[in-house]
Amino acid sequence: MSKRLLAALAGEAVWPPPVWLMRQAGRYLPEYRALRAEARDFIDLCTTPRLATAVTLQPVRRFGFDAAILFSDILILPWALGQDLRFAEGEGPLLAPLRDATGLAALDPGRVAAAVAPVLETVARVREAVGEAALIGFAGAPFTVACYMVEGRGGDFATARALAWRDPVLFGELIDLLTAATTTYLLAQAKAGAEALMLFDSWAGLLPAAQFAAYVTAPATRIAAALRAERPDVPLIGFPRLAGMALGTYAAATGVQGLGLDTAVDPLLATGAVPAPVALQGNLDPLALLVGGDALAAGIEAILEVMQGRPHIFNLGHGVLPQTPPEHVADLVQRVRAA
Amino acid sequence: MSKRLLAALAGEAVWPPPVWLMRQAGRYLPEYRALRAEARDFIDLCTTPRLATAVTLQPVRRFGFDAAILFSDILILPWALGQDLRFAEGEGPLLAPLRDATGLAALDPGRVAAAVAPVLETVARVREAVGEAALIGFAGAPFTVACYMVEGRGGDFATARALAWRDPVLFGELIDLLTAATTTYLLAQAKAGAEALMLFDSWAGLLPAAQFAAYVTAPATRIAAALRAERPDVPLIGFPRLAGMALGTYAAATGVQGLGLDTAVDPLLATGAVPAPVALQGNLDPLALLVGGDALAAGIEAILEVMQGRPHIFNLGHGVLPQTPPEHVADLVQRVRAA
Numbered sequence: 141m142s143k144r145l146l147a148a149l150a151g152e153a154v155w156p157p158p159v160w161l162m163r164q165a166g167r168y169l170p171e172y173r174a175l176r177a178e179a180r181d182f183i184d185l186c187t188t189p190r191l192a193t194a195v196t197l198q199p200v201r202r203f204g205f206d207a208a209i210l211f212s213d214i215l216i217l218p219w220a221l222g223q224d225l226r227f228a229e230g231e232g233p234l235l236a237p238l239r240d241a242t243g244l245a246a247l248d249p250g251r252v253a254a255a256v257a258p259v260l261e262t263v264a265r266v267r268e269a270v271g272e273a274a275l276i277g278f279a280g281a282p283f284t285v286a287c288y289m290v291e292g293r294g295g296d297f298a299t300a301r302a303l304a305w306r307d308p309v310l311f312g313e314l315i316d317l318l319t320a321a322t323t324t325y326l327l328a329q330a331k332a333g334a335e336a337l338m339l340f341d342s343w344a345g346l347l348p349a350a351q352f353a354a355y356v357t358a359p360a361t362r363i364a365a366a367l368r369a370e371r372p373d374v375p376l377i378g379f380p381r382l383a384g385m386a387l388g389t390y391a392a393a394t395g396v397q398g399l400g401l402d403t404a405v406d407p408l409l410a411t412g413a414v415p416a417p418v419a420l421q422g423n424l425d426p427l428a429l430l431v432g433g434d435a436l437a438a439g440i441e442a443i444l445e446v447m448q449g450r451p452h453i454f455n456l457g458h459g460v461l462p463q464t465p466p467e468h469v470a471d472l473v474q475r476v477r478a479a
Numbered sequence: 480m481s482k483r484l485l486a487a488l489a490g491e492a493v494w495p496p497p498v499w500l501m502r503q504a505g506r507y508l509p510e511y512r513a514l515r516a517e518a519r520d521f522i523d524l525c526t527t528p529r530l531a532t533a534v535t536l537q538p539v540r541r542f543g544f545d546a547a548i549l550f551s552d553i554l555i556l557p558w559a560l561g562q563d564l565r566f567a568e569g570e571g572p573l574l575a576p577l578r579d580a581t582g583l584a585a586l587d588p589g590r591v592a593a594a595v596a597p598v599l600e601t602v603a604r605v606r607e608a609v610g611e612a613a614l615i616g617f618a619g620a621p622f623t624v625a626c627y628m629v630e631g632r633g634g635d636f637a638t639a640r641a642l643a644w645r646d647p648v649l650f651g652e653l654i655d656l657l658t659a660a661t662t663t664y665l666l667a668q669a670k671a672g673a674e675a676l677m678l679f680d681s682w683a684g685l686l687p688a689a690q691f692a693a694y695v696t697a698p699a700t701r702i703a704a705a706l707r708a709e710r711p712d713v714p715l716i717g718f719p720r721l722a723g724m725a726l727g728t729y730a731a732a733t734g735v736q737g738l739g740l741d742t743a744v745d746p747l748l749a750t751g752a753v754p755a756p757v758a759l760q761g762n763l764d765p766l767a768l769l770v771g772g773d774a775l776a777a778g779i780e781a782i783l784e785v786m787q788g789r790p791h792i793f794n795l796g797h798g799v800l801p802q803t804p805p806e807h808v809a810d811l812v813q814r815v816r817a818a
Contacts, residue, residue, distance in 0.1 A: 299802075302766045305774035345721070348796070349745035350781055382684070384723025385748040406688035409724040425687045427641045436645035442689055452733045457687070461637075 147334055147452045148398045149375035151417025156479040157444075157452040161274075161429075161469065162461030164199040165211045167359070168254070169466060171198050173422050182227035183219065186212050192469025193269070202272045202466070203399035203473050206453075207274045207336070208266055210329070214280025216341055217318070217325055218289050220255035221247040237292030239303070242356040243324055244314055247446040248320050254450045257326060260332040267333030277334030279325050281341035281363075281380070282318035283355040295342060304351055319359040323366045330367070330374045338377040339363060339399070345382020345402075352446040354382050364394045375420055381458075388413035407446040416450045423457035424472075431463050437475060446479045482544045484613040487790045488675055488714035488736045490756025490805070493795030495818040496783075496791040497545035499615075500768075500808065502798030503538040503551045505698045508805060510537050522558065523565035525551050531601040532608070539612050542812050545673070546613045549668070551598055553679055556657070556664055559585040559630050561575055576620075576631030578642070583653055588660050595639070595664060599671040602619030618664050620680035620702075620719070622656035622694040632754035636682060643690055651693070658698040662705045669706070669713045675740070677716040678702060684721020684741075695719050696732050705735045716760055722798070728750035742796025746785040752811025755789045762796035763811075769800050771807040776814060 142150070144158040166172055175195055179185035186192055196211040215233050219225040223246075224230050224236035238244060260268070267275050279285075290300035290311075326337050335469040344356045355379075362378050377458050379400030380390050391414045401422030410420055428439035454476045460469070481489070483497040505511055514534055518524035525531055535550040558564040561577035578582060606614050619627075629639035629650075643650040666677050683695045693712070696719075697811075703715050719729050720738030730753045732740050740749050740761030749759055765789050767778035793815045799808070 222597055228649070235594055245567050258670070297768065302770055303766070305764070305767050305770040305778070310541055345723075346763075346780075348742050348778070350766075350777075352743075352745070358694050367683040382721065382723070383723070384742065384751065385726070386683075386745055387724070403720065404684050404691075406691070413724065423687070425640070425644070427637065428644050428687075431641055438689075439644070439687070442687075 143206070143272060143335070144455060146280075146335060146375070148204050148419045148453050149377070151419070151451050153416070153450050153452070155346055155448065156477050157447065159454040159455045159473055159476045160205040160207035160209065161199075161210070161456050161460050163398035164203075164205060164209065164458060164469075168460055168464045169198055169202070171202075173184045182213070183225065186216060187258040189258050189261040189265055192259070193265040196262065196266045197269060199227065200270065205473070207272060208270050209276040210236055210263055210266065210278060210334065212262075213264060215287055215288055217252070217279040217321060218285060218389045220252040221249065221321060223247065223289060224253055233288060235288060237294045238289045238314070240278070241310060241356065244310065244317070247317060249317070252321060252325065253328070255318050256328065260328055263334055264327050267290040268280060269351060274335045275327065275409075276336045276338055277329030278338040278340060279322045281339045281344070281356065281385060282315045282322060282359040283347070284341045284343045285318055285322075286311070286314050286355075287343050301346060304355065309356055315355050315359055315459060319362055323363050326363065326367060327370055330371045336375050337367065338370070340381060341378075341380045344380035345384065346398065349386070352383070352386055356383070357386070357390050358464075358472070360390065360396070365435070368395070397475040398453060400455070401457060405457070407443050411446060411450060419451035419453055420447065421455050423455065425475050426456050426458050426461050429456065430464050432465065432471065433436070436468060436471060440472065440475050444476070448479070482545070482611060482613040482674070484792060485674060486716070487758045487792050488716070490736075490758070490790050492653075492789050492791070494787065495816050496786065496793045498793040498800050498812055498815045499544040499546035499548065500538075500795050501549065502736070503544060503808075504534050505799060506801040507799055508776070508801040516535070517651065519817070522564065523554070523591075523675075525555060526597040528597050528600040528604055531598070533603040535601065536608060536750035537607045539609065542808055542814070544612060545617050546739055547609050548615040548677070549602055549605065549617060549673065549780075551601075551617070552600070552629055553624055555595065555598060556618060556660060557624060558589070559591040560588060560660060561590055562586065563630060563668045571633045572627060574631045576638070577653070578591075578638075580649060583649065583656070586656060588656070591660060591664065591744070592667070595667065599667055602668050602671035602673055605688070610676065615673045615675045615677055615716070616665065616668030617677040617679060618661045619697065620678045620683070621654045621661060621698040623680050623682045624657055624661075625653050625694075626682050636685060640685060643694065654694050654698055658701055662702050662775070664711055665688070665702065665706060669710045673713065675714050677718060678708065680719045685744060685782050686724065688725070693720070696725070696729050699729065699733045699735070703735055707734070709746055729755055737792065739794070740796060744796070746782050750785060750789060758790035758792055759786065760792040760794050762794065765795050765800050768795065768807050768811060770804050771804065775807060775810060779811065781812050783815070788794060
């Protein structure tokens with residue numbers, strides 16, 4: 141019998157739906173904070189297989205989720221390509237901004253394999269220990285990763301988006317480089333033991349239509365095609381956050397097996413725009429989970445009601461917030477399992 | 480002959496389309512910065528008819544836009560309701576946060592008329608001087624205004640959105656109060672001389688479907704119905720920013736005469752979702768205007784190509800950025816007029 145998450149990604153209307161949460165491993169868990177203290181810094185945590193494996197498995201052990209998602213970060217790839225990266229306490233990621241052809245030329249795809257070796261080792265270790273849960277590997281999508289690389293930090297990415305308008309050739313070359321590197325990286329995760337893959341395009345919704353097509357849909361289509369050719373057994377979940385009306389086009393063009401819905405997507409409209417067998421994953425408001433109680437119950441119910449009878453993976457529409465009480469997460473799992 | 484903007488809002492495919500820009504009056508203009516220096520603070524600028532009138536008219540005089548939009552702020556209404564508000568230099572608006580029933584009870588709709596009298600005086604003065612341009616009045620939509628009122632400042636509005644989950648009765652009462660006050664305020668602007676009205680729901684896209692229906696679509700529907708009943712001669716432009724797939728439902732439910740499209744909306748998909756006679760307004764990326772040159776030309780062309788033959792009002796998808804060179808704005812107007 142196949143794992144529940146993989147069955148949903150194969151187009152089965154598994155019910156009650158498999159459930160996991162974006163950022164299910166993280167600061168809201170005391171056992172995470174304990175292990176985090178053992179690492180020098182965040183990159184050290186992501187690249188120390190003993191720690192990253194334990195952190196990945198913590199929420200699966202505690203809550204019985206249907207999936208473990210590799211504990212890592214979307215910026216591990218630029219770091220592996222040679223871009224300076226640090227995570228400053230309370231400030232988020234800081235990178236040495238890439239603003240021109242010299243910065244692009246300094247990226248070295250040849251060093252990625254060695255740099256990500258510990259991450260792949262984590263994938264292998266988690267796979268061995270994960271039991272009935274499915275192991276999801278992931279990467280940031282080229283556009284979102286490019287945003288951080290050009291801007292040098294989070295925010296509204298005005299510098300990165302201005303560069304896309306000012307120098308579309310350079311920006312396109314960066315996207316192309318990332319598309320190739322991301323494909324290689326995801327295939328390596330599949331080889332190491334990932335049973336499904338997810339592509340996070342957290343900032344896709346910032347783009348006007350033509351740029352969305354060029355920098356979000358086209359790269360995802362190429363990545364998905366390469367994965368299908370090499371590893372048709374490993375399904376891909378696309379997550380073009382805030383894609384709005386473009387969701388249907390994205391799903392059809394890329395041929396992803398699963399589509400992540402952000403909080404703002406109306407599940408009913410999504411089922412119309414993206415028909416089965418694509419599994420729709422999402423999309424409870426993380427704030428409903430934070431608040432808990434009746435809000436949580438109502439939020440869950442509104443989604444399950446619409447998704448019943450079609451392939452669905454229950455999740456949030458964005459990551460678990462750090463202040464979320466762990467008991468609310470336990471309550472969520474229990475409520476979804478009672479569907 | 481009716482003004483070009485009003486003809487488009489009446490459903491005519493006016494071509495070349497009327498053009499104006501969100502935040503067309505503001506910091507990117509040296510003549511704005513000069514007048515801004517004459518005011519004590521931002522609220523003083525908004526409530527001194529001599530200054531607000533001049534600032535409103537500056538971009539119309541300089542660029543020949545088809546519309547003047549009242550120079551004011553969406554937070555003038557909470558300020559008029561009695562909530563403490565100040566605009567701190569470089570920090571944006573700061574309000575005394577409204578978090579409970581006591582805060583709600585402290586709001587006094589009875590004081591609005593006197594507080595906004597100078598704003599209405601500005602409307603009357605601008606109308607007298609506006610010539611062939613049309614005068615647009617505006618207000619913030621209840622949800623977006625409530626976000627600032629509860630949070631006390633800009634950002635991701637997590638406190639406000641959590642309150643909507645935690646205490647939907649209180650949040651609903653705040654929305655109801657704002658819906659009534661906004662209706663009264665917009666009708667007063669129409670009486671003072673506004674020829675069209677716009678309802679800015681800048682943060683509508685943060686909401687899950689059920690809350691979007693309750694806090695965005697329903698209030699806008701009530702406001703639009705009241706305006707149609709009292710002033711059928713004054714069209715309304717709705718702007719539920721980042722509404723994504725919900726745009727079509729919003730337009731149909733509210734019956735707005737114009738619909739603002741944010742930068743992320745694919746114009747082609749919008750024309751399918753929102754048929755004529757609704758005028759679609761937007762939606763050039765403000766970054767394309769900032770960059771100028773080929774980017775600006777390409778961005779404009781992509782929109783005009785789709786909108787030709789249907790009622791359209793050329794605009795940005797969000798406000799003019801403060802660093803925008805004024806000559807790029809002149810170039811934009813010239814290019815749109817050459818369509």
